[in-house]
Amino acid sequence: MLTVVLPKGALLPDSIRLLKAVGLDFSVFLDPANRLLQITDPTGTAKAFLVRNYDVPVYVEYGQAQLGIIGYDVLREKVPQVAHLADLGFGKCRMSVAVKQSSPYRSALDLPLYGRVASKFVHCSREYFDSLDLPVEIVPLYGSVELGPITGMSEAIVDLVATGTTLRENGLIETDVLFESTARLIAHPLSYRLNTDSLSEWIEKLRSAVAIAA
Numbered sequence: 001m002l003t004v005v006l007p008k009g010a011l012l013p014d015s016i017r018l019l020k021a022v023g024l025d026f027s028v029f030l031d032p033a034n035r036l037l038q039i040t041d042p043t044g045t046a047k048a049f050l051v052r053n054y055d056v057p058v059y060v061e062y063g064q065a066q067l068g069i070i071g072y073d074v075l076r077e078k079v080p081q082v083a084h085l086a087d088l089g090f091g092k093c094r095m096s097v098a099v100k101q102s103s104p105y106r107s108a109l110d111l112p113l114y115g116r117v118a119s120k121f122v123h124c125s126r127e128y129f130d131s132l133d134l135p136v137e138i139v140p141l142y143g144s145v146e147l148g149p150i151t152g153m154s155e156a157i158v159d160l161v162a163t164g165t166t167l168r169e170n171g172l173i174e175t176d177v178l179f180e181s182t183a184r185l186i187a188h189p190l191s192y193r194l195n196t197d198s199l200s201e202w203i204e205k206l207r208s209a210v211a212i213a214a
């Protein structure tokens, strides 16, 4: 049976919509009253797991799920050993550096040597500041990173920006874009190579559904 792992949160509604377009209905996961973490679609064709965003690549890496849907930002942060199959188009955002509007900084290169940068994306932040040859201290946080500069804990943040509303409402401005992100289809490399459970047919159907939606 085909197995798919889906992320709770921002990417879930579009992920469910895409799977529905290829005949797999996991809309039970969208019901706020639902507590099931594993469901089989009504046709008995495929099983889906619902996990925290960062855990999606783990289930695919270990082969418990043949397919997964996850943001490119998470792939850049965790660098999991999975096959990258398709850009799904939704979940558009970018990874950016931001600072307080009232600060003198207008670019990452303006930041002081050994300044602090708060982020959930420690690896991406480290890689970016290393590429600038600017030594900074990365302060790991789990969310609401905008509070770093607001409280004075850090000079800057590295975080996802979509509409820019969160930054604006918290008096921050974007200075540098590290990369753009969208949701991606990933696969367990061995299942993909061996084409278990007609995986390649499902992948083709998903790619066609994405092309039609574009």
Ligand SMILES: Nc1ncnc2c1ncn2[C@@H]1O[C@H](COP(=O)(O)OP(=O)(O)OP(=O)(O)O)[C@@H](O)[C@H]1O
Pocket (backbone or CB within 6 Å): 007, 008, 009, 010, 011, 052, 053, 054, 070, 071, 072, 073, 074, 091, 092, 093, 160, 161, 162, 163, 181, 182, 183
């Ligand atoms: N504002 C946004 N607009 C569009 N896509 C976003 C936005 N914020 C995040 N994303 C995308 O959706 C993914 C999931 O984000 P979400 O906010 O649901 O999870 P999270 O809070 O990072 O995860 P968790 O709750 O497990 O810590 C991100 O990895 C990114 O690819």
Ligand SMILES: O=P(O)(O)OC[C@H]1O[C@H](OP(=O)(O)OP(=O)(O)O)[C@H](O)[C@@H]1O
Pocket (backbone or CB within 6 Å): 142, 143, 144, 145, 159, 160, 161, 162, 163, 164, 165, 166, 167
């Ligand atoms: O540019 P915007 O459209 O305002 O979106 C950006 C916000 O979305 C994400 O937050 P999320 O909802 O994931 O909460 P978090 O801060 O807990 O990560 C991100 O971390 C920003 O805070």
